[in-house]
Amino acid sequence: MNKRGSIGAIGSLQASNQSIGGHTWNVYRGWNGSIEVFSFLRTSNTNSGNVDHKAVWNWIQNRGWWNNPTINNIQFGFEITNTSNSNQSFVCNGRSDWNG
Amino acid sequence: MNKKKQSLIVILSIMFITIIGVISLVLKPSSKIKDTQDWEQITVSAVKSLKVGKAAEANQFCNQAMKLLSQVEKEDIRMVKTYMLMGEIQRWEKKYDLAEKSFINAVNSCRKIYGPNHPNMVIPLESLANFYYYTKIHYYKVANLYLQILNIEERKTPPSNREVAIRASNLAFVYQLSNQYEKAEPFHKKALMLAENAKDAGKSDLIQYLMASSEFYRAWGKCEQADLLAKRALEMRESIAKSTPGSDAQLDVSICLDALGKINLSCEHPEVAEHFYMRSKTIIEKIMGMEHPDLVPRLTGLAAALRAQKKYNAARLQYERSVEVIEKGLGSDFPEIVPVLEEYAALLNEIKKPEEAKMMMVRADSIRNKNSDI
Numbered sequence: 001m002n003k004r005g006s007i008g009a010i011g012s013l014q015a016s017n018q019s020i021g022g023h024t025w026n027v028y029r030g031w032n033g034s035i036e037v038f039s040f041l042r043t044s045n046t047n048s049g050n051v052d053h054k055a056v057w058n059w060i061q062n063r064g065w066w067n068n069p070t071i072n073n074i075q076f077g078f079e080i081t082n083t084s085n086s087n088q089s090f091v092c093n094g095r096s097d098w099n100g
Numbered sequence: 101m102n103k104k105k106q107s108l109i110v111i112l113s114i115m116f117i118t119i120i121g122v123i124s125l126v127l128k129p130s131s132k133i134k135d136t137q138d139w140e141q142i143t144v145s146a147v148k149s150l151k152v153g154k155a156a157e158a159n160q161f162c163n164q165a166m167k168l169l170s171q172v173e174k175e176d177i178r179m180v181k182t183y184m185l186m187g188e189i190q191r192w193e194k195k196y197d198l199a200e201k202s203f204i205n206a207v208n209s210c211r212k213i214y215g216p217n218h219p220n221m222v223i224p225l226e227s228l229a230n231f232y233y234y235t236k237i238h239y240y241k242v243a244n245l246y247l248q249i250l251n252i253e254e255r256k257t258p259p260s261n262r263e264v265a266i267r268a269s270n271l272a273f274v275y276q277l278s279n280q281y282e283k284a285e286p287f288h289k290k291a292l293m294l295a296e297n298a299k300d301a302g303k304s305d306l307i308q309y310l311m312a313s314s315e316f317y318r319a320w321g322k323c324e325q326a327d328l329l330a331k332r333a334l335e336m337r338e339s340i341a342k343s344t345p346g347s348d349a350q351l352d353v354s355i356c357l358d359a360l361g362k363i364n365l366s367c368e369h370p371e372v373a374e375h376f377y378m379r380s381k382t383i384i385e386k387i388m389g390m391e392h393p394d395l396v397p398r399l400t401g402l403a404a405a406l407r408a409q410k411k412y413n414a415a416r417l418q419y420e421r422s423v424e425v426i427e428k429g430l431g432s433d434f435p436e437i438v439p440v441l442e443e444y445a446a447l448l449n450e451i452k453k454p455e456e457a458k459m460m461m462v463r464a465d466s467i468r469n470k471n472s473d474i
């Protein structure tokens with residue numbers, strides 16, 4: 001949803017400017033050496049918003065990248081790759097998941 | 101006991117032992133399956149450790165995985181993936197020379213096991229390309245690797261046109277990044293042609309390659325071609341939006357409008373660019389709200405179009421609003437504000453307000469310096 005610095009997603013670009021679940025993403029796919037990874041990088045940063053996960057999962061399904069898996073774990077957080085040798089704060093002010 | 105009964109007992113015993121033996125073989129997991137399960141658990145643990153910043157622990161798991169595989173009779177894709185995992189860990193630790201070696205080892209290992217043109221080669225080639233793309237920024241090496249991947253995809257029987265199009269488009273983009281437009285063009289054309297002829301992929305792929313090609317021609321300075329392709333994409337998106345409820349289809353339309361705004365700005369038609377950016381801005385305001393950071397590219401695009409027409413007051417309003425939106429939505433020191441402040445400063449200089457321009461630049465420099473290592 002928000003990225004800073006010269007980090008990149010695993011694998012390579014598969015689809016650009018895809019509007020899914022209320023946001024626009026560049027989509028990447030690749031392997032990290034253990035598992036296959038699908039990355040949806042928002043094309044511009046935001047600090048808040050609602051994401052329709054199911055729309056994203058359906059997009060992956062329609063692409064043929066998985067076949068009706070059971071989702072048993074959803075996590076939300078920060079992937080910190082660099083803090084520029086200084087202390088930085090990462091604050092999540094709130095989150096919620098719901099079934100619609 | 102007579103001989104007949106003894107023979108029957110022996111036969112039945114042999115049958116019983118055989119049946120028990122077969123059942124044991126069927127029920128007991130083969131050692132290869134167990135090794136794979138162990139390898140999967142170890143590598144997943146390595147990834148989990150890395151995600152929480154425990155690189156040393158991730159390394160230990162990775163070494164365990166290597167040790168497990170050293171006991172396997174024949175090398176397989178797991179060795180390749182373990183080298184890749186090692187490369188990711190070393191990249192995370194900023195041990196870039198070691199990471200490069202690990203990714204290269206993954207490629208060499210795969211080549212040794214499967215041969216240079218095997219479909220499995222795509223995975224390690226892609227990882228090495230990713231490393232050169234994001235970490236070393238060696239686009240010529242990325243291009244070589246992408247070309248190898250494209251060749252492998254084209255050799256598959258049957259080839260997946262979608263995969264070939266993706267690889268061709270990615271290769272074209274890397275050439276484009278290095279301003280090698282003549283080299284990029286045939287690959288953009290290939291991706292577009294495959295998407296035009298695709299029966300199963302739907303319009304989305306075609307629109308994507310129309311947009312990619314449009315941006316390519318814009319960057320190359322070929323305005324007419326850029327405009328034609330982007331207009332075709334817009335027409336398709338507008339047609340889809342008419343029959344598709346929801347905000348996603350509208351967002352797609354706004355992306356096409358942005359592209360046309362950018363093309364017309366580059367090609368010195370700011371009055372046309374203004375029209376496209378206004379339309380896009382209106383869509384985003386409706387879907388995201390009046391203060392969403394997604395408005396910023398539309399506001400700054402509009403500002404540039406207005407400034408080019410010497411509508412300075414109107415342009416200034418858009419820059420001011422952009423700054424406010426970023427400050428409220430992302431924070432006053434967010435790096436995204438830097439280019440906006442710089443453009444605003446350029447406008448202020450143009451309208452002879454050098455002191456205000458200087459303030460903008462000082463602020464921009466300060467924010468840039470704070471984020472210089474990120």
